[in-house]
Amino acid sequence: MRKKIVAGNWKMNKNLAETNALLSDLKTKISSSSKAEIIVAPTFVNLSNAVEKLEGTEVKVAAQNMHQAENGAFTGEISADMLKGIGVETVILGHSERRAYFGETDQLLVDKVDTALKHNMSVIFCFGEELQDRKSDNHFSVVESQLQNGLFHINSESWDSIVLAYEPVWAIGTGETASPEQAQEMHAFIRNTIAKAYTQDIADKVSILYGGSVKPNNAEEIFAKQDVDGGLIGGASLDVDSFVAIASAV
Ligand code: 13P
Numbered sequence: 001m002r003k004k005i006v007a008g009n010w011k012m013n014k015n016l017a018e019t020n021a022l023l024s025d026l027k028t029k030i031s032s033s034s035k036a037e038i039i040v041a042p043t044f045v046n047l048s049n050a051v052e053k054l055e056g057t058e059v060k061v062a063a064q065n066m067h068q069a070e071n072g073a074f075t076g077e078i079s080a081d082m083l084k085g086i087g088v089e090t091v092i093l094g095h096s097e098r099r100a101y102f103g104e105t106d107q108l109l110v111d112k113v114d115t116a117l118k119h120n121m122s123v124i125f126c127f128g129e130e131l132q133d134r135k136s137d138n139h140f141s142v143v144e145s146q147l148q149n150g151l152f153h154i155n156s157e158s159w160d161s162i163v164l165a166y167e168p169v170w171a172i173g174t175g176e177t178a179s180p181e182q183a184q185e186m187h188a189f190i191r192n193t194i195a196k197a198y199t200q201d202i203a204d205k206v207s208i209l210y211g212g213s214v215k216p217n218n219a220e221e222i223f224a225k226q227d228v229d230g231g232l233i234g235g236a237s238l239d240v241d242s243f244v245a246i247a248s249a250v
Contacts, residue, residue, distance in 0.1 A: 171212025
């Protein structure tokens with residue numbers, strides 16, 4: 001059976017004191033009976049602290065990004081080795097905000113994915129269409145090309161380290177969620193695209209998360225869809241009660 005996952009992408013929010021408060025609240029409130037694997041992705045400077053605070057719990061810590069090079073003169077950047085060195089085993093790559101504001105291209109993501117896999121890290125690979133793509137009925141071809149150009153160079157074995165996160169850009173931070181039917185339709189398309197490029201078995205095993213304005217009041221019906229294996233949560237993950245409610249909706 002596919003793994004259910006609920007991940008919180010905290011983006012550029014929460015200083016150290018706020019991070020600690022959120023983590024201790026989360027530790028108390030998260031139910032060990034949640035059927036989902038829980039992941040939180042604080043900002044870089046608070047990752048080490050999060051790993052320490054969450055030691056002994058089932059909650060995993062992910063980075064929101066990393067550089068593709070092993071090391072060197074890349075001022076301001078963070079490497080896979082640095083993340084692994086503090087106990088971070090998972091990285092979010094290809095988030096639409098990285099693509100839109102920091103110029104991340106499919107080609108760059110190929111390199112980032114390769115570096116992460118080389119370091120035995122798990123990758124939460126994000127992709128999704130913009131509003132104009134959906135309006136012009138190009139959403140399937142945009143998603144297909146993001147997968148083909150950014151991810152489908154990996155070998156079959158590497159799929160064990162991949163989680164997909166379909167995040168339609170028009171639904172991120174807007175309060176406008178894809179309907180459960182729209183999410184299911186796209187997730188089924190994604191699975192089918194993987195089955196065609198690889199095998200049905202690989203497609204059946206990969207967890208595909210939905211992201212974009214998931215809240216406690218809509219999580220259950222989205223997560224109930226057959227091909228939706230959990231969520232990547234932005235805004236609502238900054239509030240422990242909301243995040244815990246979403247995690248329990250899987
Ligand atoms: P929101 O849940 O705030 O829409 O953000 C989704 C997201 O971008 C998670 O990575």
